Amino acid sequence: MKKKLIPLGIFFVLVVFLAIGLTRDPHEIPSPLIGKPAPMFTAPLLQTPEQQFSAKDMLGQVWLLNTWASWCVACRQEHPILVEFAKTKTLPIVGLDYKDQNAEGLKWLARFGNPYDQAITDKDGRIGIDFGVYGVPESFLIDKAGVIRYKQIGPVTEEALRDKIVPLIRELQK
Amino acid sequence: MIPEIGHFSLILALFVALAMGTLAVVGGQQGRADWMALARPGAQALWLLTALSFACLTYAFFTNDFSVSYVAQHSNTKLPDIYRIAAVWGGHEGSLLLWLMMLCTWMMAVSLFSRQLPEVMVSRVLGVLALVAVGFLLFMLITSNPFLRLSDIPADGRDLNPLLQDPGLVFHPPMLYMGYVGMSVPFAFAIAALLNGRLDAAWARWSRPWATAAWICLTIGIAMGSWWAYYELGWGGWWFWDPVENASFLPWLVGTALIHSLAVTEKRGLFRNWTIMLAIIGFSLSLLGTFLVRSGVLTSVHAFATDPKRGVFILLFLAVVVGGSLTLFAMRASKVRAGGAFALVSRETFLLVNNVLLTTAAAAVLLGTLYPLIVDALSLGKLSVGPPYFNSVFAPIMLPVLFFMVLGSYARWKNDSIAELAKKLRPVAILSVLLGCSAPFLAGEWSPLVALSLTLVFWIVFASIQQIYRQLKDTVNWKSTPISFWGMHMAHIGIAVFVVGVTMVKGYETEKDVRMVVGDTVEVANYTFRLTGIHEVPGPNYTADQGDVEVIRDGKLLKTLHPEKRTYFSSTMPMTETAIDSNLLRDVYVSLGERLEDGTGQAWAMRVYHKPFIVWIWLGSLMMALGGGMAALDRRYRRKVTASAAVINPKIKGAAA
Amino acid sequence: MKYWLALVLALQCVLSSYAGEATPLAEDPVVEQRMISISEELRCLVCQNESLAGSRADLAQDLRRELRELIKANKTDAEIMEYMVSRYGDFVRYRPAVKPITWLLWFGPFLLLIGAIVMLVRMVRRNQRSAESPLLDAAQRKKAQSLLKDSETPS
Numbered sequence: 001m002k003k004k005l006i007p008l009g010i011f012f013v014l015v016v017f018l019a020i021g022l023t024r025d026p027h028e029i030p031s032p033l034i035g036k037p038a039p040m041f042t043a044p045l046l047q048t049p050e051q052q053f054s055a056k057d058m059l060g061q062v063w064l065l066n067t068w069a070s071w072c073v074a075c076r077q078e079h080p081i082l083v084e085f086a087k088t089k090t091l092p093i094v095g096l097d098y099k100d101q102n103a104e105g106l107k108w109l110a111r112f113g114n115p116y117d118q119a120i121t122d123k124d125g126r127i128g129i130d131f132g133v134y135g136v137p138e139s140f141l142i143d144k145a146g147v148i149r150y151k152q153i154g155p156v157t158e159e160a161l162r163d164k165i166v167p168l169i170r171e172l173q174k
Numbered sequence: 175m176i177p178e179i180g181h182f183s184l185i186l187a188l189f190v191a192l193a194m195g196t197l198a199v200v201g202g203q204q205g206r207a208d209w210m211a212l213a214r215p216g217a218q219a220l221w222l223l224t225a226l227s228f229a230c231l232t233y234a235f236f237t238n239d240f241s242v243s244y245v246a247q248h249s250n251t252k253l254p255d256i257y258r259i260a261a262v263w264g265g266h267e268g269s270l271l272l273w274l275m276m277l278c279t280w281m282m283a284v285s286l287f288s289r290q291l292p293e294v295m296v297s298r299v300l301g302v303l304a305l306v307a308v309g310f311l312l313f314m315l316i317t318s319n320p321f322l323r324l325s326d327i328p329a330d331g332r333d334l335n336p337l338l339q340d341p342g343l344v345f346h347p348p349m350l351y352m353g354y355v356g357m358s359v360p361f362a363f364a365i366a367a368l369l370n371g372r373l374d375a376a377w378a379r380w381s382r383p384w385a386t387a388a389w390i391c392l393t394i395g396i397a398m399g400s401w402w403a404y405y406e407l408g409w410g411g412w413w414f415w416d417p418v419e420n421a422s423f424l425p426w427l428v429g430t431a432l433i434h435s436l437a438v439t440e441k442r443g444l445f446r447n448w449t450i451m452l453a454i455i456g457f458s459l460s461l462l463g464t465f466l467v468r469s470g471v472l473t474s475v476h477a478f479a480t481d482p483k484r485g486v487f488i489l490l491f492l493a494v495v496v497g498g499s500l501t502l503f504a505m506r507a508s509k510v511r512a513g514g515a516f517a518l519v520s521r522e523t524f525l526l527v528n529n530v531l532l533t534t535a536a537a538a539v540l541l542g543t544l545y546p547l548i549v550d551a552l553s554l555g556k557l558s559v560g561p562p563y564f565n566s567v568f569a570p571i572m573l574p575v576l577f578f579m580v581l582g583s584y585a586r587w588k589n590d591s592i593a594e595l596a597k598k599l600r601p602v603a604i605l606s607v608l609l610g611c612s613a614p615f616l617a618g619e620w621s622p623l624v625a626l627s628l629t630l631v632f633w634i635v636f637a638s639i640q641q642i643y644r645q646l647k648d649t650v651n652w653k654s655t656p657i658s659f660w661g662m663h664m665a666h667i668g669i670a671v672f673v674v675g676v677t678m679v680k681g682y683e684t685e686k687d688v689r690m691v692v693g694d695t696v697e698v699a700n701y702t703f704r705l706t707g708i709h710e711v712p713g714p715n716y717t718a719d720q721g722d723v724e725v726i727r728d729g730k731l732l733k734t735l736h737p738e739k740r741t742y743f744s745s746t747m748p749m750t751e752t753a754i755d756s757n758l759l760r761d762v763y764v765s766l767g768e769r770l771e772d773g774t775g776q777a778w779a780m781r782v783y784h785k786p787f788i789v790w791i792w793l794g795s796l797m798m799a800l801g802g803g804m805a806a807l808d809r810r811y812r813r814k815v816t817a818s819a820a821v822i823n824p825k826i827k828g829a830a831a
Numbered sequence: 832m833k834y835w836l837a838l839v840l841a842l843q844c845v846l847s848s849y850a851g852e853a854t855p856l857a858e859d860p861v862v863e864q865r866m867i868s869i870s871e872e873l874r875c876l877v878c879q880n881e882s883l884a885g886s887r888a889d890l891a892q893d894l895r896r897e898l899r900e901l902i903k904a905n906k907t908d909a910e911i912m913e914y915m916v917s918r919y920g921d922f923v924r925y926r927p928a929v930k931p932i933t934w935l936l937w938f939g940p941f942l943l944l945i946g947a948i949v950m951l952v953r954m955v956r957r958n959q960r961s962a963e964s965p966l967l968d969a970a971q972r973k974k975a976q977s978l979l980k981d982s983e984t985p986s
Contacts, residue, residue: 004447004503004504004507005504007451007455007500007503007504008497008500008501008503008504011458011496011497012497014544015489015492015493015497017544017547017548017551018465018469018471018489018492018547019489019732020484020551021488021547021550021551022470022471022482022489023482024471024547024550024551025470025472026472026546026547026550027918028556029556029876029920029922030555030556030920031920032916032917032918032919032920032921033917033918051384099889099893103866125889125890125893126893126897128893129893129894129897129918130458130918131918132918132919132920134876134877134890134919135877166822169360250925303921324930409885411885414880414881416879416880417880515958516955516957516958517959518955518959525957526951526954526955527951530947530948530950530951531944533947533949534943534947535940536937537940537943538940538943541935541936541939541940542936545927545933545935545936549932554932555920555921555932556920556921556922557921557922557924557927557928557932557933558874558921558922558923558924558925558927559927559936560874560880560882560924560925560926560927561882561925562871562872562925562926563926563927563936563937567937567940568927571940571944578892685856686855687856687857688853688854688855689853689854689855689856690853693851694851694852694853695851695852695853696852696853705853767887768887779856780853
């Protein structure tokens with residue numbers, strides 16, 4: 001009798017795994033960069049491409065790097081939230097225009113608002129690759145020592161901001 | 175109005191299935207002939223109601239009724255007629271209705287073609303199937319109703335996904351579902367046997383043609399899907415170990431083990447528990463596949479739009495059906511060890527060995543498919559398991575199957591000897607090794623894997639030919655050879671043909687990825703391809719850039735191929751329509767890429783492939799299916815049941831013979 | 832004006848008919864070969880189950896470009912794999928690495944096979960042993976004969 005219960009036992013374990021699996025999202029790939037130093041990149045400014053932005057300049061501050069693009073549909077979802085958040089002046093927000101045309105990017109910001117303290121461009125996507133970006137939008141919270149502490153995959157939502165990002169910012173800014 | 179009729183039909187079907195299923199199963203347990211008699215008419219009524227519902231949905235698609243939400247999501251006024259009908263099963267809700275339709279069709283088939291089976295068995299089988307239908311009807315009515323109306327009727331629909339606008343959609347899902355769902359019939363037979371308390375050779379003989387029929391449909395369905403992906407997707411692959419592909423392959427592997435295990439149970443009454451277990455596992459894998467595709471737990475090209483609520487429902491259904499059957503198995507499976515004995519060297523042993531290998535292969539594929547989910551569920555991170563894993567693990571387990579297949583068909587039942595087998599097979603073995611190891615030299619370069627595979631191919635083919643020759647020569651009246659003999663050889667040779675296709679393509683395919691302007695040529699494997707023109711071609715719901723590519727060999731123009739790059743109005747992603755010239759020895763395959771940005775606007779990316787023997791993959795699959803068909807039609811399955819087999823349980827009142 | 836345009840186009844047509852052999856899309860076939868074999872082991876992250884080698888997605892093209900640069904910089908296969916994994920995690924490996932967390936995955940099937948073979952051998956042996964026992968020894972034979980004699984005597 002006992003041996004015949006083995007298939008049932010195995011099946012039960014399988015169902016438990018499948019049930020847990022239902023609560024997970026297979027598309028969300030966690031970043032291996034959390035807790036590691038952010039790449040120290042330089043990028044041309046969106047407005048004035050002759051000038052360069054350097055990630056090194058941000059050392060000593062907690063800051064948010066947000067990747068976006070004029071062709072990105074989901075970015076329109078998060079943009080109003082970022083614009084509102086920027087008004088609170090909690091921390092500097094740097095916008096990385098990913099694989100876009102400068103003219104299009106500027107037009108988009110003029111239309112939907114500009115929450116960025118600095119707007120920079122990543123025309124060929126190399127900076128994105130260094131950050132492990134695989135879709136737009138993605139946002140990275142970087143601390144005073146230049147270490148990546150949090151990655152938001154997909155648009156920044158009100159809940160994510162309220163429950164995860166802002167509390168973490170407060171802690172890092174102490 | 176029509177969609178409401180369709181909806182109402184499903185609700186009626188639910189009640190019919192519930193009533194019939196409960197009464198038929200309980201009636202079987204209590205021996206009530208009047209309740210059991212409801213099974214056949216109940217199954218037929220169920221088919222009528224489901225067919226009516228299906229017809230209503232088809233009508234809604236055909237008449238472009240965009241007030242129905244499902245139609246609006248998957249169709250469009252510019253969609254060609256045939257795809258408007260195939261679009262019925264292009265999305266989640268409609269494909270469930272197709273699932274249900276297939277289930278009812280199998281039930282109808284069982285109700286019509288089972289006159290030779292005892293009524294008790296038939297009513298139990300139909301009852302179990304009806305209860306499965308209840309689950310699917312509830313699922314549809316609660317979470318996935320295809321007849322939901324929209325309050326805001328759009329002027330035009332969203333259009334069917336361009337990848338699906340292809341003849342493949344007309345044939346592949348129905349065939350595949352016929353196989354998938356068909357595995358429920360041997361499952362129902364197994365449950366009926368467990369409920370009956372009697373597991374014997376007669377039961378195996380009754381279930382075997384149904385298991386074979388389901389297996390045939392699954393074989394053709396999978397082969398169709400593979401061929402469709404090959405010519406549709408544009409990069410020449412034909413199997414990707416995608417979770418949904420695996421979900422259909424797993425029941426196939428188990429189904430193959432099942433039909434061979436049934437052979438032993440039918441002939442010698444052995445392996446009863448194992449056969450029942452395989453029947454249960456086969457259908458469980460079908461249900462698991464349904465879960466994986468529709469719940470969103472795994473990423474796949476095939477996955478339907480997902481909704482966790484649906485996932486929960488299917489998981490519960492899976493738990494009840496499979497958990498229930500495994501519990502029944504634990505309680506009722508035969509405690510008496512089979513009386514028959516068999517020697518270490520016998521047909522039983524070889525069939526058992528291959529059974530074990532097939533099941534292990536299935537377990538390995540299942541492990542690889544579910545592993546990312548398991549690791550994620552344990553919060554141990556995210557990893558992915560791609561084709562390299564499956565290829566490394568699957569082939570070593572399956573190669574021995576090819577070897578033992580021949581021994582299984584040669585060995586005698588009960589007792590045989592190595593010396594005898596060796597005597598019969600030595601010439602075949604030597605010839606196979608000689609030809610198998612030298613053939614790769616003819617094709618190009620030598621590789622051990624190709625040599626091994628081809629040796630096994632020759633082993634199977636020559637052994638079959640030798641057996642057929644013996645049968646024709648030694649039998650007094652060879653015309654009286656049962657058709658299942660021919661079926662077995664057809665199917666086994668089909669496997670050999672399949673292996674040739676896989677081996678030659680994997681070993682010797684070549685491709686070139688080039689940049690072409692009009693007038694350029696590229697050479698692959700003695701074929702020259704010249705691009706002679708590119709022009710715009712409008713379609714019913716797309717515009718396309720079509721290339722003219724001449725295929726030249728030895729200076730002679732063989733054919734002009736017309737690969738296309740289509741942009742559908744409803745989608746921004748361009749789609750490739752490949753151009754293929756096929757013959758028995760090779761496919762030449764041309765795929766048009768993007769227009770290259772190099773200033774002139776005249777250069778195009780082009781991929782050109784030469785794939786030797788690739789049609790043998792699908793040819794072999796068809797031969798397997800044909801062989802199965804021949805085996806299932808054997809006369810012994812159609813003979814009426816004798817009186818002695820009919821008296822199953824003297825306690826049953828009024829059970830007809 | 833139109834006349835000159837037509838002339839220029841005609842010239843272009845004439846010139847392009849001297850096009851000849853198509854150039855490979857790749858610039859350097861040796862680098863390309865290596866890039867293809869490495870990218871076949873990597874997953875396209877924005878696709879549903881495709882390798883980095885075959886995908887036409889934008890990100891895939893960018894990543895292939897990165898791989899070409901790394902190959903030209905003489906990095907080893909291991910270093911290139913490390914580059915990708917450190918940015919995208921283990922998920923990007925198409926062939927899962929063999930490390931403790933994947934031992935069950937890699938060794939599982941073969942353990943299963945060995946287990947199945949052991950079970951098979953045991954089953955076949957047990958079957959044989961039970962088949963051999965029907966032979967009766969002398970005492971049992973005598974008892975059987977006496978029982979048979981009893982049943983034959985009319986009662």
